[in-house]
Amino acid sequence: MVSAPGKVIVYGEHAVVYGKGAIAAALSLRSYLLVTPLRDSRKITLCFADIGLDHSWDIDSLPWPAFTAPGKKKYFFDTLERLDHQLLTALKPFVAPIDGKVLQNAATPFLYLFMMIGNRHTTGAIYTLRSTIPIGAGLGSSASIAVCLSAALQIQMGTLTRPFKGMLPHEKELQLKRVNNWAFVGEMCIHGNPSGVDNTVSTGGKAVLFRRNDYEQPPDVTHLVSFPELPLLLVNTKQPRRTADEVAKVRNLLVNHEEITNLMLDTIDRITTEAHEIISHPDFSPAAGSPSLTRLGELIRINHGLLVSLGVSHPKLERIRELIDYSGIGWTKLTGAGGGGCSITLLKPNVKEDALKELEDRLDAEGFEKYETTLGGPGVGVLWPAVLNPGVENTIITQEMFLTAKDVEAVETLVGVNGKRGAQWKFWRN
Numbered sequence: 273m274v275s276a277p278g279k280v281i282v283y284g285e286h287a288v289v290y291g292k293g294a295i296a297a298a299l300s301l302r303s304y305l306l307v308t309p310l311r312d313s314r315k316i317t318l319c320f321a322d323i324g325l326d327h328s329w330d331i332d333s334l335p336w337p338a339f340t341a342p343g344k345k346k347y348f349f350d351t352l353e354r355l356d357h358q359l360l361t362a363l364k365p366f367v368a369p370i371d372g373k374v375l376q377n378a379a380t381p382f383l384y385l386f387m388m389i390g391n392r393h394t395t396g397a398i399y400t401l402r403s404t405i406p407i408g409a410g411l412g413s414s415a416s417i418a419v420c421l422s423a424a425l426q427i428q429m430g431t432l433t434r435p436f437k438g439m440l441p442h443e444k445e446l447q448l449k450r451v452n453n454w455a456f457v458g459e460m461c462i463h464g465n466p467s468g469v470d471n472t473v474s475t476g477g478k479a480v481l482f483r484r485n486d487y488e489q490p491p492d493v494t495h496l497v498s499f500p501e502l503p504l505l506l507v508n509t510k511q512p513r514r515t516a517d518e519v520a521k522v523r524n525l526l527v528n529h530e531e532i533t534n535l536m537l538d539t540i541d542r543i544t545t546e547a548h549e550i551i552s553h554p555d556f557s558p559a560a561g562s563p564s565l566t567r568l569g570e571l572i573r574i575n576h577g578l579l580v581s582l583g584v585s586h587p588k589l590e591r592i593r594e595l596i597d598y599s600g601i602g603w604t605k606l607t608g609a610g611g612g613g614c615s616i617t618l619l620k621p622n623v624k625e626d627a628l629k630e631l632e633d634r635l636d637a638e639g640f641e642k643y644e645t646t647l648g649g650p651g652v653g654v655l656w657p658a659v660l661n662p663g664v665e666n667t668i669i670t671q672e673m674f675l676t677a678k679d680v681e682a683v684e685t686l687v688g689v690n691g692k693r694g695a696q697w698k699f700w701r702n
């Protein structure tokens with residue numbers, strides 16, 4: 273079993289697509305992928321329980337000639353920054369029988385990565401996914417799945433080892449890079465032109481300052497090892513939207529109002545840079561009365577204003593912001609692609625319990641959902657063998673156990689990275 277986290281973008285979404293900086297942190301909400309190898313089978317089955325996807329392919333019937341044509345097959349050590357649109361087209365007939373865009377979007381990166389990382393001699397397997405990340409809410413659900421698929425398929429093919437005691441740091445980093453590279457390719461299958469910030473933070477965990485100036489080159493990634501524990505409130509509008517559509521809105525604005533849009537993107541870049549300077553300052557403290565926390569909060573508010581001007585907010589996001597501004601408990605912005613999805617609020621120090629409770633009741637009454645989550649958790653991890661509580665319980669986690677966990681809490685209790693059943697996850701980066 274492998275697992276990878278969702279993320280929040282604290283500053284810089286959308287601008288990051290145009291070479292500006294973004295700060296993002298890993299969430300404690302995660303995706304979990306169980307691989308059940310079937311030695312004597314020539315079938316692969318994708319069972320993505322949260323969205324009701326259960327589809328099988330006969331390995332021998334897949335378009336191997338297209339994927340193995342000269343120059344097409346990529347190897348685990350190749351640098352991967354591009355998607356091969358011819359190969360994507362070759363997969364279309366294999367995805368077409370699946371009902372609906374959401375399910376097709378989930379299946380396409382899997383098939384592409386399976387064909388690229390695997391080969392026609394790969395044995396059959398069932399790939400079962402459960403995720404505690406809300407789908408399409410700006411929290412990087414698709415990227416966390418791409419990271420899981422990338423890691424699981426590479427482990428299956430033997431091009432990735434699980435992390436072990438004594439593994440050299442540079443080997444760990446190299447393996448993370450391979451996971452991230454293929455995950456980025458998976459993201460490209462459904463997002464067209466992703467910046468790569470989501471898969472990067474999901475792979476490496478904790479928090480990053482990310483910038484991709486040149487799409488032909490790898491991004492500049494600074495790991496923010498001392499990222500502070502910021503008091504954040506995360507609220508979901510439950511308004512569905514697609515990342516690709518929101519990214520397209522900014523692209524259109526850039527075409528129609530080039531100069532003004534560029535100025536706004538530059539301002540967001542400046543906000544991210546200043547926020548980075550604040551949190552990396554040796555005197556930074558998120559404690560009560562700290563002027564730097566207020567400054568970070570003001571930057572959050574300004575960043576949101578610019579995202580509104582870029583056209584990627586939504587009346588429901590504005591309603592949440594209005595309620596929170598009215599209660600005076602913190603500074604709010606949308607996070608991720610916007611158009612719905614989630615907002616984050618940096619809470620002011622010493623917020624009174626009853627003010628928070630009153631706000632939560634109002635959010636609840638208007639149909640919004642609040643998440644309890646922590647930032648800065650671990651990136652991709654592996655549980656191998658997939659057993660519970662080794663040495664004590666030693667129970668193999670079966671597909672049935674995984675599928676019958678009745679809700680997010682039950683999934684976390686069963687297999688969670690901090691789960692109550694004592695499963696021993698290993699991470700490439702601690």
Ligand SMILES: Nc1ncnc2c1ncn2[C@@H]1O[C@H](COP(=O)(O)OP(=O)(O)O)[C@@H](O)[C@H]1O
Pocket residue numbers: 320321322323373374375376377378379401402403406407408409410411412413414415417513514515516608609
């Ligand atoms: N739990 C899940 N199970 C299967 N597929 C999922 C799940 N979560 C997300 N996805 C896939 O990712 C897509 C959402 O990606 P995206 O629009 O980027 O939203 P997000 O902001 O959450 O990353 C969905 O349409 C679906 O294809």
Ligand SMILES: C[C@@](O)(CCOP(=O)(O)O)CC(=O)O
Pocket residue numbers: 281284285286287288289409410411412413465466467468469470515519607608609610613
């Ligand atoms: C809007 C964007 O900056 C972030 C998208 O995040 P999400 O898919 O909404 O989780 C796009 C990108 O970085 O590729």
